[in-house]
Amino acid sequence: MIQRIYILLRKDLRLEFRSKTGLSSLLMYALGSVFIIYMSVGEPEQSLTWNALFWITLLYSCVNSVMRAFYYETSSMRLYYYQIAHPQEIIFAKLLYSYALNTLLLLVSFGAFTLVLGNLVQNMPLFVLVSLLSTWSIGAMLTLISAISAQTNNAAGILPVLAFPVLLPLFLSAIKATSAAIDGEAFAQQWENIAVLGLFNILAWLFSYLLFPYLWRS
């Protein structure tokens, strides 16, 4: 099973790198928004502004990246995967793929923010932990929702409708925890937010494991 997940994941990553437009458009998106922020606000002095802008940039690049998970697969391709792998293996590969892509996006946006807008983070380990956990849970939840919305006739339109309410509480925790990390608070004060973000990750995997086979059957 692990081997097949690995093969599927490698296939997804290869496809991504082979079509240079996909990845470069995502990077372009992240860098473009950082540049626009720089031109409009300059270097933000307040940590709150920095944090808000950072998450807005990250949210849209994550949504853009994960939306593609099931979007570009035609029904004949799905039939082919259906024959060679279990549905759980397919969704797990997609989840790992979203983790990889979102980690990359996080690195790029954080790098661009540090370069262009300055780095205001005081408690770096906490910031890294929280932002990784949140981008991963965003990626995992969006992958699941994208699988659901792929069933509809209007996947691109329905995805934001389904995703927004789910991402809302997730972002609340993410923003609170990163803003605490920027202000240099200790780990101990933020454990609830870290727990919530971890919980969302576990949930997404659990949902995928239990429910995806039913979505896949069509």
Place this chain on the structure above:
Amino acid sequence: MKMIIRHGYKVLAVLIMLYVIPMAWTGEVSVQVILHETIRNLYWHVVMWFAMILMFGVSVYYSVSQLVEPSEKKDIYALEFAHVGMMFGLAGIVTGMIWAQFTWGAPWTNDTKLNGSAASLLIYAAYFILRNSIQDKVKQERTAAVYNIFAFVMLLILVGIMPRLKETLHPGNGGNPGFGDYDDLKGSMAIVFRPAVLAWILIGVWIANIRIRIKTLQLKKEQW
């Protein structure tokens, strides 16, 4: 006998409501600082959420059994119980906003439980949108069932678990004392509160029952 089972619960609901409504306005309550007489809203606001959770619970039960063994009937049951649950949820939000206006000073605060309940009602609103955006009948029933299970678990987490982890203004969560501790009149509120829960649940079942029958007839007409 059949008549009694069919209509008995409706009569029971009406009778209990006839007892609950005057008792809610005039009964003896435990008057607290800040809360004062607004504690009477307990009979409305809290009851709405109890009824909502139960309605969504019934809905998700039909969705699970829909995935195990698909049938059109289960889909209608799941949909209509979700509708009634949504109604209770909105009523819960409105009664909560009125209460918050008089106790916390504003109808909406940036509270974990408020945000959680708003988000979970939006998740359920998306359930109805999702259903309408799938034309194929079999696919619609299955996808809706999958999403309904997802929505219910999210609801439990957002309203049940997250407020306990974080700070909130609500009693009984985040280290605040629950309302059970306030009832120092030894059950004079409980004898109104508990029947109220039962009555609203029965009314919910009643509404759902009517809606299910309408929907079934509509489908029959379409297929005919």
